[in-house]
Amino acid sequence: MPDNTPLQITRGKRWSVGVAEHMQRLATAPRLVVEGQLNRMVGLTLEAVGCHTAIGARCLVDSPGGETIEAEVVGFSGERLFLMPIDSVQGIRPNARVIPTDRVYEAPVGAMLLGRVLDGTGRPLDGKGPLKNPQHVALAGRPINPLQRQPIVTPLDVGVRSINALLTVGRGQRMGLFAGSGVGKSVLLGMMTKYTTADVIVVALIGERGREVKEFIDRILGKEGLARAVVIAVPADYTPVMRIHGAIMATAIAEYFRDQGKHVLLLMDSLTRFAQAQREIALAIGEPPATKGYPPSVFARMPQLVERAGNGDKGSGSITAFYTVLTEGDDQTDPIADASRAILDGHIVLSRELAESGHYPAVDIEHSISRVMIEVVNAEHVRMAQVFRQIYSLYQQNRDLINVGAYTLGTDSRIDEAINLYPRMLEFLKQDQRQPMDWKKSLQALQHVLGERAKPTSAAPKAEPPVVMNGAGRG
Numbered sequence: 001m002p003d004n005t006p007l008q009i010t011r012g013k014r015w016s017v018g019v020a021e022h023m024q025r026l027a028t029a030p031r032l033v034v035e036g037q038l039n040r041m042v043g044l045t046l047e048a049v050g051c052h053t054a055i056g057a058r059c060l061v062d063s064p065g066g067e068t069i070e071a072e073v074v075g076f077s078g079e080r081l082f083l084m085p086i087d088s089v090q091g092i093r094p095n096a097r098v099i100p101t102d103r104v105y106e107a108p109v110g111a112m113l114l115g116r117v118l119d120g121t122g123r124p125l126d127g128k129g130p131l132k133n134p135q136h137v138a139l140a141g142r143p144i145n146p147l148q149r150q151p152i153v154t155p156l157d158v159g160v161r162s163i164n165a166l167l168t169v170g171r172g173q174r175m176g177l178f179a180g181s182g183v184g185k186s187v188l189l190g191m192m193t194k195y196t197t198a199d200v201i202v203v204a205l206i207g208e209r210g211r212e213v214k215e216f217i218d219r220i221l222g223k224e225g226l227a228r229a230v231v232i233a234v235p236a237d238y239t240p241v242m243r244i245h246g247a248i249m250a251t252a253i254a255e256y257f258r259d260q261g262k263h264v265l266l267l268m269d270s271l272t273r274f275a276q277a278q279r280e281i282a283l284a285i286g287e288p289p290a291t292k293g294y295p296p297s298v299f300a301r302m303p304q305l306v307e308r309a310g311n312g313d314k315g316s317g318s319i320t321a322f323y324t325v326l327t328e329g330d331d332q333t334d335p336i337a338d339a340s341r342a343i344l345d346g347h348i349v350l351s352r353e354l355a356e357s358g359h360y361p362a363v364d365i366e367h368s369i370s371r372v373m374i375e376v377v378n379a380e381h382v383r384m385a386q387v388f389r390q391i392y393s394l395y396q397q398n399r400d401l402i403n404v405g406a407y408t409l410g411t412d413s414r415i416d417e418a419i420n421l422y423p424r425m426l427e428f429l430k431q432d433q434r435q436p437m438d439w440k441k442s443l444q445a446l447q448h449v450l451g452e453r454a455k456p457t458s459a460a461p462k463a464e465p466p467v468v469m470n471g472a473g474r475g
């Protein structure tokens, strides 16, 4: 039988209060940190034994000489932890202490970021002094329930005629910009940075040459572009961990502004360099390569990054993102290009042939597609874009015949029409990089190029199958 005498009750109470106090003391007591020791270094991989900490944790490697090097835990095997340095490894010695810290990697956020250039750790690179009272958010971000995301329904004016008219981008869309090197990716990104109607622009320059970073900021972005932009620059000579962090940090900053209700344009140059950084890390810790030297974790990491862009849940803004993808030797079947095509909502291919002939922006209309265009523009616009593509494509198919004079005018009325319209189409696709072209003017220009064919009732020279629309268009 329970003893409910007053004395027993007070004793019980005292006991539970005592336990509660003790628990609180334990909770606020400094946590026991188990330090380890560095016992091997191969390439950039550091191997530590004796410390207990989780993947992704920040560690400090302390050398007897006084240098402290920061490293991230990227893997383990039995008792051995694999770490990768964030910065240079100068001064690192055998048997150095490895001290796990409690802190996770964070991105500085706030309105003070506008006009600033940061590295992959959030440190300013522009010599304009430290950031003024930034808040911090975890790099990992918060996942959005895919069913809560707002659908893509609004077209975005990017200021580039060919894209506005033929490859319309929707607010919250994630596009790829595919091209080899030197074909004009950076210039096109710069044009969109300057001319797009977005509240905030976040630019991530990942794995570029240092010279290109400066050139992008000074010449391509310019003062007006930079004023509403945040640039995260991690050139090629930085460690792979820093390059990965740079890409993720840019995404986290874009998420912050989106959650403030802003419409953000996120430009990442390049997604390929992000993938290559992950390849360097994965191979260094012993993951077997799968496709063209890329280990499987690369193909897991890419959607994790890209899925964070897009529209937010109710009440938040949007992140429209452009990721450049390098197609080395203009090989469109590169595994990173393939994987990117699968995880993005469309791709713009830049053609070396066009660039070499001085046709800029070198957008290859035939091989480019915007998967959400049909959701964001009206049926009339979709129809005109299709007519343009059909005529342009017909000309390309017969180009050789036409050029060697083997085609006789009058043989096929459709080809005659293509020959007639082609020069105007080329002019329509070209655009001076200093000349913005807004949405309305882009559409008017498309109508103008097509002339009679822009009219819905105009009879095509030869019967043409009707345009099938699935889903209602919107203007």
Ligand SMILES: Nc1ncnc2c1ncn2[C@@H]1O[C@H](COP(=O)(O)OP(=O)(O)O)[C@@H](O)[C@H]1O
Binding pocket: 179, 180, 181, 182, 183, 184, 185, 186, 187, 188, 360, 361, 431, 432, 433
């Ligand atoms: N719209 C354009 N108008 C004129 N020249 C251009 C244009 N776009 C690119 N170029 C030329 O191509 C070069 C390489 O362009 P860039 O954007 O740096 O290539 P990528 O980023 O693909 O390596 C530029 O330095 C410039 O000479």
Ligand SMILES: [Mg+2]
Binding pocket: 185, 186, 212, 269
């Ligand atoms: Mg470039």
